[in-house]
Amino acid sequence: MHSLRPTHSAPFALTAAALCLAPALTPMSAMAGEHQETGGIVATHDPAHIHRATAAETVGPGPDRKPVANLRGGPLGIERTASAFGRPLPYQSPKGKPGQPVWLRVDLGKPHPIEAVKLYPFWHEPRQNVASHRFPSRFKIEASDNPAFPAEETVVLADHLSRPHTPSVPLQTATFTPGAGRPLPTARYVRLCVDAPRPFFLWRFEVISGGEPVSVGKSFHDSGVGDLNAAFQKLPAATRRINTETVHTDISLHPLARPRRPDGEGVVFDHPEQVTDSSTWKPAGGFLRTPRHSVVLGEGVFKSTFERNIGYLLDSYETEALVYNHLVRDNPNAVPPPKKGFSKGDFWTDTLSGSNAARYLMGAGNTLRWLDAGMDGKTPDAAAPDSATHPGHPRETDTRRLRARLDTIVDTIEKCTRPDGYSYAFPEQRILSPDQDAYTRSWHTQGLIEAGHAGNPKAWSLVRRQGDWFNTCPYLPELFRRIKLGNQGTIANSRTYVDTPIGVPGDIQVIQRYFQPRFWLDQLLARDPAGIWQFPYERTHSYLIATLWSYMDAHQATGDPLYIKAMNGAWEIIHDHFLHPGGSLSISESFAMPFQQYPAGSRLLRASTGETCGNAFWINFNQKHRLLRPGDDAEKYVTQIEKSLYNVLIAAQAPNGDIRYHARLIGRKGGATRNNTCCEGQGTRIYGALPEFIYTLRTDPSKARWTKARDGLEQESNEATGVHVDLFQNSTISWHNNGTRFTLTQKTGFPESPGVTLTIASSPQGKSEAPPRAAIHIRIPSWASAPVDITLNGAKFATGLPGSYVTIDRGWDAAGETLAFTLPMAFKLTKYAGTEPGFAGAPAYALEYGPLLMAATGKAVRQDGTLQLPLDSAELIAKLEPDPAAPLHFSIKGIPDVQFRPYYKLDQETFTTHPFFQK
Numbered sequence: 011m012h013s014l015r016p017t018h019s020a021p022f023a024l025t026a027a028a029l030c031l032a033p034a035l036t037p038m039s040a041m042a043g044e045h046q047e048t049g050g051i052v053a054t055h056d057p058a059h060i061h062r063a064t065a066a067e068t069v070g071p072g073p074d075r076k077p078v079a080n081l082r083g084g085p086l087g088i089e090r091t092a093s094a095f096g097r098p099l100p101y102q103s104p105k106g107k108p109g110q111p112v113w114l115r116v117d118l119g120k121p122h123p124i125e126a127v128k129l130y131p132f133w134h135e136p137r138q139n140v141a142s143h144r145f146p147s148r149f150k151i152e153a154s155d156n157p158a159f160p161a162e163e164t165v166v167l168a169d170h171l172s173r174p175h176t177p178s179v180p181l182q183t184a185t186f187t188p189g190a191g192r193p194l195p196t197a198r199y200v201r202l203c204v205d206a207p208r209p210f211f212l213w214r215f216e217v218i219s220g221g222e223p224v225s226v227g228k229s230f231h232d233s234g235v236g237d238l239n240a241a242f243q244k245l246p247a248a249t250r251r252i253n254t255e256t257v258h259t260d261i262s263l264h265p266l267a268r269p270r271r272p273d274g275e276g277v278v279f280d281h282p283e284q285v286t287d288s289s290t291w292k293p294a295g296g297f298l299r300t301p302r303h304s305v306v307l308g309e310g311v312f313k314s315t316f317e318r319n320i321g322y323l324l325d326s327y328e329t330e331a332l333v334y335n336h337l338v339r340d341n342p343n344a345v346p347p348p349k350k351g352f353s354k355g356d357f358w359t360d361t362l363s364g365s366n367a368a369r370y371l372m373g374a375g376n377t378l379r380w381l382d383a384g385m386d387g388k389t390p391d392a393a394a395p396d397s398a399t400h401p402g403h404p405r406e407t408d409t410r411r412l413r414a415r416l417d418t419i420v421d422t423i424e425k426c427t428r429p430d431g432y433s434y435a436f437p438e439q440r441i442l443s444p445d446q447d448a449y450t451r452s453w454h455t456q457g458l459i460e461a462g463h464a465g466n467p468k469a470w471s472l473v474r475r476q477g478d479w480f481n482t483c484p485y486l487p488e489l490f491r492r493i494k495l496g497n498q499g500t501i502a503n504s505r506t507y508v509d510t511p512i513g514v515p516g517d518i519q520v521i522q523r524y525f526q527p528r529f530w531l532d533q534l535l536a537r538d539p540a541g542i543w544q545f546p547y548e549r550t551h552s553y554l555i556a557t558l559w560s561y562m563d564a565h566q567a568t569g570d571p572l573y574i575k576a577m578n579g580a581w582e583i584i585h586d587h588f589l590h591p592g593g594s595l596s597i598s599e600s601f602a603m604p605f606q607q608y609p610a611g612s613r614l615l616r617a618s619t620g621e622t623c624g625n626a627f628w629i630n631f632n633q634k635h636r637l638l639r640p641g642d643d644a645e646k647y648v649t650q651i652e653k654s655l656y657n658v659l660i661a662a663q664a665p666n667g668d669i670r671y672h673a674r675l676i677g678r679k680g681g682a683t684r685n686n687t688c689c690e691g692q693g694t695r696i697y698g699a700l701p702e703f704i705y706t707l708r709t710d711p712s713k714a715r716w717t718k719a720r721d722g723l724e725q726e727s728n729e730a731t732g733v734h735v736d737l738f739q740n741s742t743i744s745w746h747n748n749g750t751r752f753t754l755t756q757k758t759g760f761p762e763s764p765g766v767t768l769t770i771a772s773s774p775q776g777k778s779e780a781p782p783r784a785a786i787h788i789r790i791p792s793w794a795s796a797p798v799d800i801t802l803n804g805a806k807f808a809t810g811l812p813g814s815y816v817t818i819d820r821g822w823d824a825a826g827e828t829l830a831f832t833l834p835m836a837f838k839l840t841k842y843a844g845t846e847p848g849f850a851g852a853p854a855y856a857l858e859y860g861p862l863l864m865a866a867t868g869k870a871v872r873q874d875g876t877l878q879l880p881l882d883s884a885e886l887i888a889k890l891e892p893d894p895a896a897p898l899h900f901s902i903k904g905i906p907d908v909q910f911r912p913y914y915k916l917d918q919e920t921f922t923t924h925p926f927f928q929k
Contacts, residue, residue, distance in 0.1 A: 069285070069481050069486075069516045069519045069520045069523055070481075070482065070486055070487075070520075070524075071483065071484040071486060071487075075482055075484045077485070078438050078439050079439070081441075081442050082439070083181060084182075086484060086485065088181060088182040089183045089185070089276055090181055090183060090492070091131060091183060091213050091276070091277070092275060092491035092492065093277070093491060093493055093494050093496070093548070099265060100132035100211045100212060100213050101211065101213075101238075102211055103206055103209045103210045103212075103234070104233060105206065105208060105209050106204065106205060106206040106207060108207070111149075111150075111203040111205045111206070113203045113204070113232060113233045114201070114202045114204075114212075114215060114230065114231075114233075115199055115201040115230070115231045115232070116199070116201075116215065116225045116228055116230050116266075117157070117198065117228055117229040117230075117231070118197075118199070118217060118219075118224055119198070119228060119229075121155060121196045121197055122196065122198070122217070122220075123194040123195075123196050123219055123220075124153055124167070124194060124195050124196065124200065124217060124218070125194060125221070126185055126216075126217075126218040127168075127186045127200060127215075127216070127218070128183055128184065128185050128186075128214070128216040128218060128223075129145075129146075129183065129186075129214075129215060130183050130214035130215070130216070130275060131145045131211075131212070132145075132211040144208065144209070144210045144211055145184075145210060145211065146202070146204040146210040146212075147170075147174070147175055148171050148173050148204065148205040148206075149170055149171065149203060149204040149205070150166060150168065150169045150170065150171050150202075150203045150204075151166070151167040151186060152164050152165065152167060152200070153195050153197035153199065153201075154199050154201070155199065156199070159201055165197065167200075168186045171203070171205055175205075175207070183275075183276075200225075202215065212266070214266065214275060215230075223270060225267070226267060226269050226270070227263060227269070229267075230266050230267055238266065238267075239263060242265075243262060247261065248609070271547065272530075273491070273527055277488045279488075279490040279525075280487040281523055281524075281526070281528075282523055285519045285522045286519070286522060286570070288518075288519075291515075291567060291568040292568070292569035293567060293569055294565050294566050294569045294574070294638055295566050295637055295638040296709070296711035297640060297709060297711060298640050298706050298709065298734070299706070299707045299709045299715075299730070300633065300637065300702045301701070301705055301706075301728075301743065302379055302463055302702070302725065302726045303379050303728070304728055304743055304744050304745060305701035305702065305704060305741055306741060306743075307380070307701055308739070308740025308742070308756075308757075310739045310758075310759075310760075311739065311761070311914075312700045312741075313739075313740070315663055315697055316380075316698070318665070318666070318697075319373065319663070319667055319697035319698060320377060320408050320412065320667075322666075322668065322669070322684060323370060323373050323374050323377065323412065323694060324408070324411055324412065325667075326351075326684040326686075327351040327352075327359075327366060327370070327684075327686075328350055328351050329415050330348040330351075330352075331348040331352040331359070331366065332367045332415075332419055333367055333418070333419055333422040333423075334348055334352055335364050335367070335435035336364060336422050336423055336435040337426065339363070339426060339434075339436065339437055340437060358686040358687055359685070361445075362445055362446075362449060362450050362686075363434075363436040363450060364434055364435025364436060364454050365450050365453045365454075365686060365691065366686045367419050367422075367423070367457065368454045368457035369453065369457070369691040369694060370416070370457070371419060371456075371460055372453070372456055372457045372691060372692075372694065373694030373695055374412045374413075374416045374460075375416060375457065375463060375464040375466075376460050376463075376464075376698030376699040377412060377697075377698035378409065378412055378413055378416065378465070379464050379698075381412070413464075416464065419461075420458070420469055420472070424472060427475065431475030431476050431477075431478050433454070434446075434450065434451060434454055435450070435454070441485055442485060442489070443493070444494050445493075445494070447489050447493060447496065447499055448489070448493065448495050448496050448498045449498060449499075451480070451499050451502055452498060452501050452502040452556070454476075454502075455476065455477075455502035455505065455506060456501070456502065456695070458476075459473060459505055459506070459509055459510055460695070460698075462510060462723070463509075465723055466723075470510060470512045470724070473510060473512060474512040474514075477514070477516075477517055480502075480503075480520070481503075481516045481517065481520050486520065486523075486524045487524065489525075490524055490527075491547055495551060497548070497557045498553045499525070500521050500525045500556075500557050500560035501556045501560040503517045503518065503520050503525075503560070504521060504560035504563030505563065507563065507567050508563045508566050509563075511716040518563075518567045521560065522564070525557075530545065530546075531561075531573075532576075534577070534579040534580045535575055535576050535579050536579065537579050537583055538583070539587045539609075539610035540610075541583065542584060542587070542597065542610070543597055543608055544609075549599075550597060550598070550599070551597075551598075551599045552595055552599065552621045552623065552625075553599070553623070553624070555584070555624060555627035555631055558577055558580050559627055559630050559631045559634060561573045561576065561577055562574070562577055562634035562635065562638065563634070565638065566634070566637075566638055574639075577631075577635070581631070583610075584597075584628070587611055588608070588610065590613055590620065590675065590856070590863075591856035591863065591923075592657040592858060592862075592863030592913065593654050593657050593658065593861075594619065594620030594625060594657055594658045594673045594675070594863075595619070595620060595621065595625055595628060595658075596612060596614060596619050596620075596844070598618045598619055599618070599621065609845075611844060611845070612845045613842070613843065613844030613845070614844065614846050615675045615842075615844070615846040615924060616674070616677065616846065618671070618672050618674075620658055620672050620674065620675065621671065621673075621689060622659065622673070623689045623693070625654040625658040625659060625673070626659065626689075626692035626693065626695065626696045627692070628650065628654055629650075629654045629659070629696060629703075632647040632648070632650040632651050633647070633651060633703070635647045636648055636706065636736075637706070645789055645790070645791070645792055645813050645814060646792060646813070648737070648791075649861065651703055651736075651737075652737055652791070652861045653861050653863075655696075655700075655703065656761070656861055656914050657861075657863040657913055659697070660914045661913050661914040661916070662682070662689065662693055663682070663693070663697065664917065665917060666682075668682035668684045669683065669684070669690040669693040670682045670683075671683070671689045672689075673913075675922075675924065676874075676875030676921075676922050677873075677875030677920065677921070677922075678918060678919070678920055679917065679918065703737055704735075704736060704737045704738075704741050705733050705734060705736060705741075705743045706733070706736055707730035707732075707733055708730055708731050708732040708734065708785060709727075709729065709730050709731065710729065710730075728744075728745050728746050729745070729746055730746070730747060731784065732747075732785030732787065732819070733745065733754055733784070733785075733786060733787070734787040734789065735756065735768065735786065735787065735788050737789075738760035738761075738833065739756065739758065740756060740758060741756050742754065747784060749775040749776075750773065750775065750782040751773040751774075752772050752773075752782070752784050752822065753770070753771050753772075754768055754769070754770050755769045755771075756768055760833065761860060761862060762897035763897070764832050764834065764835055764860075765830070765831075767828060767829070767830045768786065768828065768829040768830070769826045769827070769829075770822045770826065770827055770828075771822065771823070771824060771826035771827075772784070772822045772823070772824050773824060780821050781820075781822050781824070782821060783820060783821050783822075784820075784822055785818070786817070786818045786819075787815045787817050787818075788800060788816045788817075788818070788829070788831070789815055790810035790811060790812055790814050790816060791812065791833065792812050792813035793812070793835075793838075793860050794833055795834045795835065795836035797810065797811050797812070798812075798816075798833065799831065800816055800818075800829055800830070801828075801829065801830045801831070802818070802827065802828070804828075807829070810831075835859055835860035837857060837858070837864075837886075837887045838858045838859075839856070839883055840858070841853070841854070841883075842854040842855065842856065842924050849924060853883060853926060853927045853929050854924040854925065854926050854927075855883050855925065855927060856923055856924050857886070857910060857923075859898070859912070862898070862913070862914070863913040864910045864913065864923070865910065865911060865912070865923050866908055866909070866921060866922050866923070866925050867909055867910075867911065867916070867920065867921045868907045868909050869907040870905070870908045871908070871920050871921060871922055872920075873920060875921065876926065877922045877925040877926065878926045879908070879925050879926065879927050880905070881902075881905075881927065882927055882929050883927040883929065886902070889902050890902060890903075890910065893909075898915070899911045
């Protein structure tokens with residue numbers, strides 16, 4: 011027996027707040043109470059560009075920022091387990107019997123001086139009842155060199171077996187240390203014995219020696235299973251991979267034996283060494299700009315979608331329901347709840363306080379930019395028609411109603427804003443509640459940003475005041491790790507900096523300091539798919555892409571190549587492993603244990619795939635790539651935008667304007683709603699922004715980006731040297747260059763017919779000896795089946811290859827000159843490559859026509875969404891026959907009960923996008 015220095019008279023001390031037990035005897039100062047594990051991020055890229063922020067730019071809690079009381083989950087500053095939405099699965103003990111405690115034992119391999127034993131509760135903050143995740147209340151911790159723990163060779167480190175049974179979800183890690191001045195016991199085995207009439211849960215069980223967890227990688231046994239590592243090894247490799255952490259984890263080990271997470275197990279994430287001095291920033295991009303106004307839609311798919319969305323915005327909720335949470339934030343009895351459109355306790359409209367108002371601001375703010383900002387961003391333009399064509403919604407009336415409600419919401423937010431700038435619709439005490447900070451805060455900020463772009467003069471001020479409060483609030487060190495999906499809030503800060511005229515460096519520096527895990531960026535640099543579907547500290551969720559979008563903003567702000575290189579890796583991971591044919595994302599929000607349903611290459615068809623908000627973020631992520639990487643590969647990003655718009659976002663809109671949650675690929679589309687779901691909020695934002703995806707402006711970075719417009723509000727300049735024609739829809743865009751106004755009018759029946767005509771006219775101020783020049787860049791889609799000839803005024807002028815842009819830089823006559831071309835659309839079959847039961851390895855194929863995902867409908871399609879075609883896949887395309895009376899509808903020669911048509915045109919029909927073939 012090795013030297014086992016008894017400490018029976020001085021049992022280990024238990025930090026009191028952890029378990030609501032007796033007061034701690036002698037807590038170890040380095041591990042109890044105020045201590046937080048933050049891990050460390052080592053910069054592996056060129057450290058020359060890392061600078062500490064100047065004193066004027068310091069971000070984070072200031073001395074005058076004191077935490078509020080009554081925070082959900084307890085106060086700040088205690089050592090608690092970072093949010094763990096069930097990943098990896100917690101340890102669950104066997105059920106004990108009266109008088110027969112269950113036990114959990116670790117074999118350290120050799121004797122170690124034991125400095126501390128730490129029990130990590132399984133703690134997360136979902137909407138479910140966290141009390142179900144039980145922590146042991148009656149237990150004893152022992153150490154010995156004998157695995158049988160005979161009494162004469164055992165030291166009792168802590169004994170709480172006599173305590174009453176109390177269901178407990180402790181707020182912090184339970185740390186047991188020797189008393190001050192006591193010798194350290196030395197032992198090989200440490201055992202937790204628990205009187206557990208019901209199973210208990212643990213996140214981790216650590217033995218600390220030399221300041222390190224010497225229990226990592228060691229052998230764990232319990233009284234039910236025996237050798238936990240051996241039992242874990244019997245599980246399939248895929249299951250083991252799902253049930254372990256993603257970074258630095260050996261899947262041969264039970265999760266209890268895994269290393270600590272890359273940034274530690276605690277909630278605090280604070281890395282001031284990552285903050286860079288804004289004086290060293292070299293902003294990226296500047297040559298391309300998304301139009302914020304100046305585009306008028308003509309008849310076509312985009313316009314009908316845009317106008318149905320106006321009806322959705324105006325009819326889904328009354329104004330009183332939208333602003334209710336703001337009015338009662340600090341006084342629940344301030345006003346009675348609205349009788350229509352609001353339900354106390356409803357998750358979407360009440361629990362996510364303020365998201366409903368933000369949903370409206372995002373959708374209406376984007377919409378109003380095109381309805382009444384005019385071609386110059388000042389007054390309605392003559393090129394805009396006086397009324398819209400959808401029944402009952404004349405443009406003038408719609409514009410007044412949309413703006414009146416938007417202004418009322420902004421006025422209410424201003425009225426409810428505290429003197430310190432706090433304007434969220436939830437009480438400050440709830441900022442660490444699930445979804446409040448990250449989800450609702452980002453919506454609130456983005457809603458005000460869109461209201462600012464729409465011309466509301468108060469919006470920018472509200473964004474700035476709220477940003478100033480947030481950038482110095484006391485909660486920052488815990489917002490990333492303590493709440494679920496804390497990372498999604500980064501988009502609020504980054505958009506404030508790059509998409510408004512009132513951004514300050516602190517908006518980006520807060521991201522660098524509190525929301526930028528270096529290990530994750532390294533993972534994305536390495537093209538590791540686990541970085542997308544197994545992000546540590548969180549479950550699988552497509553909202554992760556919103557964080558990627560914010561890092562693109564950080565690259566735009568700072569020019570740091572680390573961001574763009576990591577985001578290139580992220581793009582490739584998603585493109586190669588998480589996209590269906592047609593472009594919908596195969597990764598979604600995961601609720602079923604173990605909260606990781608969407609591994610790389612899964613491409614499930616029946617599950618909740620193709621989440622509308624996920625593809626909305628994918629659109630913005632690709633838009634950022636397109637703006638910041640205008641090189642030869644720019645076309646691939648526009649193709650992803652195009653596919654997402656047609657095959658997910660537009661497909662998610664029902665005929666009455668309601669919005670679906672998922673782009674299901676088999677069976678029937680899900681029901682469309684108007685109750686403020688996350689997909690409604692992101693869907694209506696994209697529908698209102700549809701005109702901005704058709705064109706991209708080529709700009710001169712030396713000219714001012716923001717200019718004074720009506721009411722003194724700053725808006726983005728309409729100056730440009732030319733335009734990129736990215737998508738194909740009836741529309742008109744105008745811009746100015748050196749005193750000349752240019753107008754490009756696009757006429758097309760796309761996607762129902764492939765011909766496109768562009769008429770470019772110039773209106774110079776004063777007389778000019780030569781026609782004013784402008785560069786027109788025409789996208790030749792990568793899905794085009796052949797090179798595309800472009801004519802100028804009827805004569806062949808250029809030929810473009812698929813996947814490229816053709817640039818025509820010349821003077822344009824004031825009377826107008828015409829470019830014309832035809833986009834060759836062809837069918838493409840892609841064999842299913844995923845894990846959907848019944849489809850994996852089977853001859854099931856997806857059919858695309860140009861950028862459109864096609865769906866098979868008709869009597870031959872079974873109710874479960876399966877279809878067996880009596881022909882080889884190679885025969886299908888030759889047998890497809892267009893329906894002359896229905897564009898984009900195709901029948902199969904010899905098979906009368908099946909018809910293919912675009913997925914976006916379906917509503918409630920039974921369909922499949924992956925029919926089976928004979929081979």
